[in-house]
Amino acid sequence: MANNQCESCKDKTGQCSPESCGKSLLLPQNEASEIKHVIGVMSGKGGVGKSSVSALLAVSLARAGYKVGIMDADITGPSIPRLFGLKARPEQFNEMLLPVKTALGIEVMSLNLLLPEEDDPVIWRGPILASAVKQFWSDVAWGRLDYLIVDMPPGTGDVPLTVLQSLPLDGLIVVSSPQDLAMMVVKKAIKMVQQVHIPVLGLVENMSYLACPHCGERIHLFGSGHVADAARANDLRLLDVLPLDPELAALGDAGKIEEYSGKAFNIDPVLTITGEQKKVN
Numbered sequence: 001m002a003n004n005q006c007e008s009c010k011d012k013t014g015q016c017s018p019e020s021c022g023k024s025l026l027l028p029q030n031e032a033s034e035i036k037h038v039i040g041v042m043s044g045k046g047g048v049g050k051s052s053v054s055a056l057l058a059v060s061l062a063r064a065g066y067k068v069g070i071m072d073a074d075i076t077g078p079s080i081p082r083l084f085g086l087k088a089r090p091e092q093f094n095e096m097l098l099p100v101k102t103a104l105g106i107e108v109m110s111l112n113l114l115l116p117e118e119d120d121p122v123i124w125r126g127p128i129l130a131s132a133v134k135q136f137w138s139d140v141a142w143g144r145l146d147y148l149i150v151d152m153p154p155g156t157g158d159v160p161l162t163v164l165q166s167l168p169l170d171g172l173i174v175v176s177s178p179q180d181l182a183m184m185v186v187k188k189a190i191k192m193v194q195q196v197h198i199p200v201l202g203l204v205e206n207m208s209y210l211a212c213p214h215c216g217e218r219i220h221l222f223g224s225g226h227v228a229d230a231a232r233a234n235d236l237r238l239l240d241v242l243p244l245d246p247e248l249a250a251l252g253d254a255g256k257i258e259e260y261s262g263k264a265f266n267i268d269p270v271l272t273i274t275g276e277q278k279k280v281n
C-alpha cells in the first residue's frame with residue numbers, strides 16, 4: 001500500500017488506506033467520460049480465463065444493448081486486443097487517448113494497442129505499472145458508457161491494489177477454474193477485496209466441464225462443486241458456470257470472440273446488482 005500513499009498521509013506505518021488517512025484515493029472521472037458502472041474482473045491465479053470472462057461479459061452486455069468498454073488493466077499480460085482481433089492504434093483527442101472500437105462497438109484500451117509489436121514485453125516495475133492503470137482511467141476519453149469492465153491482473157499485487165483503490169468500482173467478479181489450488185488463491189483475492197470494502201458481486205467458475213460432443217454429458221475434468229462450495233462458504237453468489245469449450249479457445253486465438261455462439265455470460269445478476277433493467281432491442 002505504501003506506493004499508493006497520499007502525500008499528506010499522517011499514517012507513518014506505510015499502510016495508507018482511505019480509513020487510516022481519511023483521504024480517498026479514488027480518481028475523479030475526466031470530462032470526456034461518463035461511466036455509469038465500473039465492474040472489475042479478477043482472479044487469484046493466472047490462466048483461469050479472467051480475460052475471456054471479461055470479454056464474454058462485455059459481449060453479452062453489448063448484445064443486450066448496453067454501451068460497454070473494457071479497460072485492460074492486465075498491463076504485463078494484456079490479452080483483450082488479441083481476443084477481439086484489434087490492431088488499430090488509439091487516436092489522440094485533446095491530449096487524451098480514444099479507445100479502439102470492436103466490431104460490436106465495445107470500446108477497448110490496452111497497453112498492447114500502444115506497443116510497436118503485440119509481443120513486445122512490458123518490463124516495468126510496480127509503480128510504473130500502477131501509474132499506467134491510473135492513466136487508462138484519467139487520460140482516456142471513454143465517452144458515455146453503461147459499463148466499464150476492468151480486466152485486472154491476476155493475484156493480489158501492486159496493480160490490482162491500485163485498481164481497487166483508484167477506480168470507483170461498483171464491485172468485483174472473481175473468476176476461478178474448479179481446481180482446489182485455484183480456489184485457495186481465489187480465497188486470498190476475496191479477502192483482499194473485502195479488506196478494501198469493495199463488494200464482491202460473485203464468483204464465476206470457468207472451464208467447469210467439457211460437454212461430450214456426442215451425447216452432451218458433462219465431464220467434470222477438474223472435479224465439481226468447488227467454486228459453488230467456496231461461494232457458499234463466503235456467502236457469495238455463484239454468478240455463472242462456463243464450460244471448457246474448444247470453440248471459445250479457437251475464436252479467442254483468431255481474434256473473433258464476438259462470434260462465439262456458445263453459452264453467453266449470464267448478465268442478469270450483474271444487471272440486478274447494479275440496478276439496471278434489461279434492455280429490449
Ligand SMILES: Nc1ncnc2c1ncn2[C@@H]1O[C@H](COP(=O)(O)OP(=O)(O)OP(=O)(O)O)[C@@H](O)[C@H]1O
Pocket residue numbers: 043045046047048049050051052053074077079154206207242243244245246248249250252253
Ligand atoms: N472456457 C474456456 N474454454 C476454452 N478455452 C478457454 C476458456 N477460458 C479461457 N480459455 C483459454 O485459456 C487461455 C487463457 O485464458 P485467458 O487469457 O482468458 O486467461 P487469464 O486468466 O486472463 O490469463 P492471464 O492471467 O494470463 O491474463 C486462452 O487461450 C483462452 O482462450
